[in-house]
Amino acid sequence: MKPSTLKQILLITDGCSNRGEDPAAVAALANAQHITVNVIGILEEGHTEHSLSLDEVENIAKAGGGVSQLIYKQALTETVQMVTKQAMTQTIEGVVNRELKQILGPGNTLDDLPPEKRGDVLEVVEEISETANLEVLILVDTSASMHHKLPVVKEALIDLSISMNARLGNNKFAILGFPGKRDPAVKVMEWTERLENVSSVFPKLATGGVTPTGPALREAIHEFSRQSLPKRTDGISEYEEFGS
Numbered sequence: 124m125k126p127s128t129l130k131q132i133l134l135i136t137d138g139c140s141n142r143g144e145d146p147a148a149v150a151a152l153a154n155a156q157h158i159t160v161n162v163i164g165i166l167e168e169g170h171t172e173h174s175l176s177l178d179e180v181e182n183i184a185k186a187g188g189g190v191s192q193l194i195y196k197q198a199l200t201e202t203v204q205m206v207t208k209q210a211m212t213q214t215i216e217g218v219v220n221r222e223l224k225q226i227l228g229p230g231n232t233l234d235d236l237p238p239e240k241r242g243d244v245l246e247v248v249e250e251i252s253e254t255a256n257l258e259v260l261i262l263v264d265t266s267a268s269m270h271h272k273l274p275v276v277k278e279a280l281i282d283l284s285i286s287m288n289a290r291l292g293n294n295k296f297a298i299l300g301f302p303g304k305r306d307p308a309v310k311v312m313e314w315t316e317r318l319e320n321v322s323s324v325f326p327k328l329a330t331g332g333v334t335p336t337g338p339a340l341r342e343a344i345h346e347f348s349r350q351s352l353p354k355r356t357d358g359i360s361e362y363e364e365f366g367s
Contacts, residue, residue: 127255127256128255128256128257128258129159129211129214129215129257130158130159130258130260130347131159131161131207131259132153132158132159132260132262132343132344133163133203133207133261134160134161134162134262134264134336134340135165135261135263135276136165136269136336137164137166137266137268138266138268139176139179139334140179140334140335140337141333141335142302142333142334143336143337143338144338144341145337146179146183146340147182147183147186148186149338149344150183150184150187150189150340151186152341152344153187153340153343154187154188156344156347158187158344158347159188159210159213159214160183160186160340161184161187161189161190161191161206161207161210162181162187163191163192163194163199163202163203163206164180164193164194165195165196165199165272166193166195180192180193183336183340188217189210189213190206190209190210190213191206192206196272196275197275199275199276200275200282202279203279203282204286204287207259211252212249212252215248215252215255216233219233219244219247219248220232223236223244233245253290253291256293256294257290257292257293257294258295258347259294259295259296259297260297260299260343260347261297261298261299262298262301262308262339262343263276263298263299263300263311264301264336265300265301265330266331266332266334267330267331267332269330270330273330274326276325277321277322277325280298280318283318284296284317284319293316295314295315296314296316296317297312297313297314297315298311298312298324299339299343300328301334302334302335307342308342311324
């Protein structure tokens with residue numbers, strides 16, 4: 124029943140996709156490959172929606188089997204942790220439900236169990252959440268409107284790393300930013316167990332350009348399959364590739 128590794132894409136953006144393929148369709152492709160897509164939309168102060176579409180945020184997460192949240196930037200740190208943990212639990216419950224269907228027959232889910240049995244299963248879900256291996260590919264919007272939000276994103280990711288490394292399971296993180304100068308997304312940080320190095324990278328990132336969310340999500344999917352390729356020894360990629 125225990126999933127060997129939980130894979131997540133965490134998309135952090137403050138604007139609608141305006142270039143390339145439908146991001147919800149790409150998120151569905153990720154979900155079909157057992158990669159959950161979660162979306163955090165950052166709102167501008169004093170605006171309830173700004174240029175960010177609630178529908179797009181929800182549709183991407185729903186297609187990707189993940190969690191979505193619209194927030195103001197000062198709430199980003201706790202939201203990043205909450206969304207990551209909530210998506211882990213949701214993914215594990217999905218695995219448990221599939222197992223229950225095999226044991227109890229079609230049409231039976233966790234909610235159909237008697238309260239005492241449901242409690243036992245939820246304890247197992249909690250235990251797996253604590254011990255399963257976790258891979259999180261963080262996909263950060265670096266379009267022009269994100270310029271003053273990136274310092275908050277940096278702090279949120281450092282706090283996420285600290286929080287997740289308190290778990291018993293192994294964690295791996297990588298960061299892609301979008302758009303790049305020539306590509307839909309560019310790697311900011313190689314796969315690592317800790318995200319402390321973002322402090323040296325984020326202040327140097329250039330912002331600007333369009334918001335190719337769909338193509339960037341496709342790059343994020345590909346990144347999971349590139350882990351076996353040789354990596355740079357410093358764990359950081361060429362941040363100069365960012366922006367326009």
